[in-house]
Amino acid sequence: MKILGNQQFCKGGNRLSKKDPVSRRQFLNYTLMGVGGFMAAGALMPMLRFAVDPVLEAEAAGDFHPTKLKVSDIKSEPVRVDFKYEQTDGWYKSDVTQTAWVYKDSKGDIVALSPVCKHLGCTVNWNTNKAHPNQFFCPCHGGRYEKNGKNIPGTPPSAPLDAYPVKTKGGYLYLGKPQKNPYVK
CATH class of the missing domain: 1.20.5 (Single alpha-helices involved in coiled-coils or other helix-helix interfaces)
Incomplete structure (x- = not known):
C-alpha cells in the first residue's frame, strides 16, 4: 500500500x-x-x-342471559326474578347475580324492570307499602314508582326505573342489560 x-x-x-x-x-x-x-x-x-x-377484545353486544322463569308462568302481577351470568372485567371473571321485576302488561307484552331505585340505588319491592298499594316502593327514602316503572312526582326518585330488554327462547325468559325505560313516555 x-x-x-x-x-x-x-x-x-x-x-x-x-x-x-x-x-x-x-x-x-x-x-x-x-x-x-x-x-x-x-x-x-x-x-x-x-x-x-x-x-x-370484542365484547358481545346485546347478550341475553337466561332466567329460570317460564314464559307461561308470567302473569299480570310483577314477580321477582333472580338470574346469574358470568361477567368479564378485564381479565377478572366473576359470577353476577341480577334481579328483575317481571310481568305481562295489558297488551300481553312481557315487561322486565330493574329493582334499582333511581334516587340512591336502593332496591325497590312490589306492593310492600300498604298506604300505596300496587306500586314499587323504596323503603330507604320513600320513593315510589307506578307499575310500568314511572317515578311518582313528589317522591325522591327523579327518573323511572330502568328496563331489561326481553327475549324468549325455548319457552324461557332471557334478559339483556338494563337500559332506559321505554314504557314511560
Whole structure:
C-alpha cells in the first residue's frame, strides 16, 4: 500500500476509500444504547399489551342471559326474578347475580324492570307499602314508582326505573342489560 498525500492506494493502483474509524467510546455508546433499547422494548411491550388488550377484545353486544322463569308462568302481577351470568372485567371473571321485576302488561307484552331505585340505588319491592298499594316502593327514602316503572312526582326518585330488554327462547325468559325505560313516555 502506498500513501500519496491524503489518499491511500493498494498494489493495483486502486484508491481505497478513507473511513473514519469508530472509536472505542463510540462503539460502547452505540452498543449500550442498542441493548438498552431492546431491554426497554422488552419491558414496555407486556405493559402496553396489558393496557390495550382488554380494549381490543370484542365484547358481545346485546347478550341475553337466561332466567329460570317460564314464559307461561308470567302473569299480570310483577314477580321477582333472580338470574346469574358470568361477567368479564378485564381479565377478572366473576359470577353476577341480577334481579328483575317481571310481568305481562295489558297488551300481553312481557315487561322486565330493574329493582334499582333511581334516587340512591336502593332496591325497590312490589306492593310492600300498604298506604300505596300496587306500586314499587323504596323503603330507604320513600320513593315510589307506578307499575310500568314511572317515578311518582313528589317522591325522591327523579327518573323511572330502568328496563331489561326481553327475549324468549325455548319457552324461557332471557334478559339483556338494563337500559332506559321505554314504557314511560
